[in-house]
Amino acid sequence: MISFLLRRLLAAVPILIGVSIVVFITIKIIPGDPVASLLGPTSTPEARAALESRLGLDQPLPVQYLQWVWHLLQGDLGTSISKQTQVLGLVLDAFWNTLILTAFAAILAFAMGIALGAVAALRRGKAVAALGNAIALISISLPQYSVGLLLIIYIATGTGLLPTAGMYDAIGGGGWGDLFRHIILPGVTAALVPAGIIARMFRTTVIDVMSMDFIDALRARGMSERRILLHAFHNTTPTLLTIAGLQLGYLLGGVVFVETVFSWPGIGLLVFQSIAQRDLPVIQAGVIVSALAFVVINLVVDALHATIDPRMRAHS
């Protein structure tokens, strides 16, 4: 098991190197000059040259890349060009907020997806199953940004029950209750598409497992339908984990929209704002942290998979 994890960790290294190169190059390619945007259109060429050399932007690209990676490895993500603070602190704070939103959305998505999928699978041919399928399909088809806006218009401003944006009230805010009120709408918005996908995949999985011969064998051994269901659900867990790995990554990516719409102070909003401001160190750091999170999630999923499914341990 330990060697299994070590091998997975080693396999993650080239992925992260690849991500860092892609991020670095992409940011160099996109139009817009950070120096010009910092100093404004009236700046002199001398001032621009001076800032360029202070930021190290006059060096050749490979040198810039290696310098960046070298600092990255030391935990130094540089200084934000626009905010003039340490990028590491900015990114970690934002990432923590994103994690809270993602975790909440993931719980919602899995609860809803598993419930809908199970109903659709176990009540096949009945009206409830059709309803479950319809809900799943609708929730997949709704684009997050429009759902977010609709929720803001009709639920938040319409009823006034829930806040329209942010993570805490600016005045007299704070605490779990306040956080919970703020997280509901963005959480639901982020959860809808993954919930639908999970529902559809889980439905297929349950149907597959229920048609396996051993389920029939359990029945022939005299087990009750309830007990058989327990065995069946146990056998859906490997697939469920695979789904989790994919959907958590999707959620992490999807919250960029949601955070922007709901002004949730997470990594998505941070990167979105930094792109507008050409704040390259923050963009780079934000993407790298997200990629790292993706890799860690998949590592955890693989480890859990191997714990649950003995065949995985044998084949890896």
Add this chain to the structure above:
Amino acid sequence: MKRGMLLTDNRPVTSGGTSPAVPDQPSPQTSGRGTLMVRELSTTFRSSGREIRAVRSVSFEVHPGRTLVLLGESGSGKSVTARALMRLHGPRAVIQGDVTLGEVDLLGVDDATMRGIRGARVALVPQDPSAALDPLRRVGGQITEVLRLHDVVPDKAAARTRAIELLGQVGIPDPERAFRSYPHELSGGMRQRVVIAMGISCDPEVIIADEPTTALDVTVQAQILDLFAELQRRLDTALLMVTHDVGVAADIADEVAVMYAGSIVETGPAREVLERPRHPYTQALLAAIPTPDVARGELVAIAGSPPMAGEDFPGCAFAGRCPFVQDSCRTSPPPLVVVESGHLAACPVINPVTATTPVVGPSTESTR
């Protein structure tokens, strides 16, 4: 009652007849063991408005310590029959007739009672042992679950002891290790032994084995058949084996019932039926068995094909392929004709009718 380790036991194994008398040990219990009686069992599947009659009024009996082989090709209804006895078909299957085990009406009892009977009094050994085990759980836990389910052991520790004992009885060399193994860590033959161990775990009165050797290679097949024969004799169980393999039938059967298109067409003592078949289908089937001196490309086959599922025929199902067919064959179903004592064939054309039996079908009692 604990039973000795079967495979380390070198008592003589005699074939046929009654259980060997063993003076030094109590003989397997014979009292209280019921006979499986099946009368005019039919199974019809309803699917999207269509009715498919998979089993058409079959009757047979299997007595304790005896083996009845249901022999037939794919689609002949033999597996459907076996599963209908345990009521394992879903709500789309309509099962008619009478099935009794001892005093219990298996088709009449409520679902909870039936669950208590499945695995405990009637056990199923399914076709593919690899698929019949939960891939995510250790073999031992799967056996103890059955033991605990039917309350045949007082506690967990006893269940473990009994499970390891059972694994030893079915000839697994290192039962302790097998107990801790996952299904994928065992070979096909070992998995089938595990499934058989689960089958006999609650000391059932009837074991229904559905093509238990089909998924195994030939040498392992022979071992598993020997195991069945020994276990059955030792445990005094009634064994109903379903197979398409005439060799398996010849090897293990006391009685054979040949099925074709949902009906039993011939039945009787295994030697009788397999050496002197009296139904055109059985004759053709046996003639189709390849022998080593048959040249390449010269396999004998029965011309034509059996009726399609759902196809209805008023007369004999084999009429379209039968060399002895007469007009009357196509209009009314042929009755089972007594050929000799205990040997019946559903063909009045090639068998002179001395007395037609009513629906009473094959019985393993006749040679007991």
